[in-house]
Amino acid sequence: MKKNFKPIYFVIALFFLIPTGCTYNNSSSTDLLVNNQQIATEINPQTARTDCDTLVITCIDYRFALANQEFINNTLGLKDNYDHISIPGGIYNLVNPETRELLFSKFALSVKLHLINRAVIISHKDCGGYGGSASFGSEIAENETLCADLRTARELLIEKYPTLEVNLFLESLVKEGDQVRVHFEKIP
């Protein structure tokens, strides 16, 4: 057995076992960082300031997460300039009296700590927080309810913070050929 041992094979095997810091192909996502290892990412120097302009409220739904980031950062131009509350059901929690105080209390922290003067609320269709599209009975009913809730949320926020600017958006998944895209609609 011993005479068949090839040191070169051992070296090659070892090479694939040693983490290189940039090759994660053989690791699950939970293995990306070993215990006590630290990583650092660069941030915009602007973020060293103590305040930001806007607080964004969205649902947690993963289907919209990437599109939301792109919409907020690029379309609205808010990169490095917003707080973000992501909660299941989004502003359903504000419209619903039972959970209203929870969202208001977190909102107040953003106002107090970061002096925000604008809120952007993004609701989405087929939201599990509402029971999904099916719970509305029709597309028109879903649209009307979600738009009404967005406007109610705006009224509630302005009642508490009269100088606050509140922008409302409704997003939905739209099938275009083989692709599914996220469409955003501004609600007046």
Ligand SMILES: [Zn+2]
């Ligand atoms: Zn949702």
